[in-house]
Amino acid sequence: MADSTNSHAVCIKQWKAAYYVNKDKKWRYGQLGLIPEGVVFTEASTGTSSNTDTTGFSQTILFSSFTDVKKTTSTMIFPVITISTNSDRHWFGSFTDRQSVFNTVAHFWRMRLIPENKSPRAAGGTRTKLGRELLRLAHDSQATMSSAARTLHHQGQQIDSSLATMDDLHNDLDVADKFVSELESWLGNWRASANVPLTQSVLIKHTDLPDIANFEVLYAKAVGTSLSGFVPGSVWISRKEGVTILGTKQDIIQHFGPGGVCLSRVRVLNPWELILTSYRLGESDLSYHLLSTKAVEALRHLEVGRADKIEYMRPSPVYVWVDSTITTGRASLLPRQELSAPSMPASGVVQPNTTAQTQSQLLQKHAPVSDQEVQELSDILSDLKGMAIAVQQEEDKQLEALDTLLMAVDMADARRAELENRVQKLIKN
Structure with missing residues (x-):
């Protein structure tokens, strides 16, 4: 739901859609937007107010909370897209092209669009000694996990390539089996010539x-x-x-x-x-x-x-309203005039003059870890959890593919040995 602390987020793609609200037991119509962090549904405005901060119902779903994206049908047999999270299932319908929307959302969810920029925030944030050490350890863990995930992804591509090669090899063995069978039927007891010309091997270089x-x-x-x-x-x-x-x-x-x-x-x-x-x-x-x-x-x-x-090109960017905590640390995605800034007096100097502000600054100064560092650590741990789940799923998929590959290799080796024996018999005859 939209709240009072809203900010802009860059909208990559946007579609007309309907969202089913479980609480109200009804469909709401508006726009479904794709942002770097996830998807945002915003109900179509029906009021006459010009204040964009007073938008109606909105729902933000982060990629980090996704567990599944599916195409299905509602109880009214209408085609919809469902997004499952750890705690809920979200229904979206009334698309002009459901397949295109599904392909786009699923692609960006799998690829995780843009890696979060986990470098220290520069907008005047307070850093503590303990916070810096914790963030350093978290960044190292994230870098290690990212490297492992990339390596695992490349390994999966190599396994897929090996499976495709084995399919080609079995097709070649089918052709060889057919040729040997024809030779056996045509040659019978004929003796093959012992003078078989040898062809020169062709070497393929890396530059080729x-x-x-x-x-x-x-x-x-x-x-x-x-x-x-x-x-x-x-x-x-x-x-x-x-x-x-x-x-x-x-x-x-x-x-x-x-x-x-x-x-x-x-x-x-x-x-x-x-x-x-x-x-x-x-x-x-x-x-x-x-x-x-x-x-x-x-x-x-x-x-x-x-x-x-x-x-x-320089098209006019499209923005949607989201919770300000979602876009924390991603101000570079926003145009400078859209960034929030403290109101400046005529002299151009901000002069806090309230006791509450002074107390808050003192508490933040002496705190072992600042709120900003806690939020950043929370974001990193959330990403690590998502990457760990994805790595586990990829490992399971690759283990199944390896089992299939091993069976295909054993079968190909047995077929090769059988064909070699049949060819040797033809040569001896």
């Missing part, structure tokens, strides 16, 4: 491998002035081969570069969204929107050899 960067994205094709729904996929970026958008089955959706269309312009809307455009004579321009948590990293690869095609 293509330099390709791969990023998980959501993509949508621009159709006229509107967008098709965002769907999950990936983008491959190579200096020589160009830019390729792939679907979830690694099928090519669109290729910009040699053998495809020319990449004419790259527009950067914000740190999460890019637009790839190809100008075509006599036809409408071909454009694809890419939405990803790794957009900034992808942009670094796009700049290599294409810096003159990149254009940084």
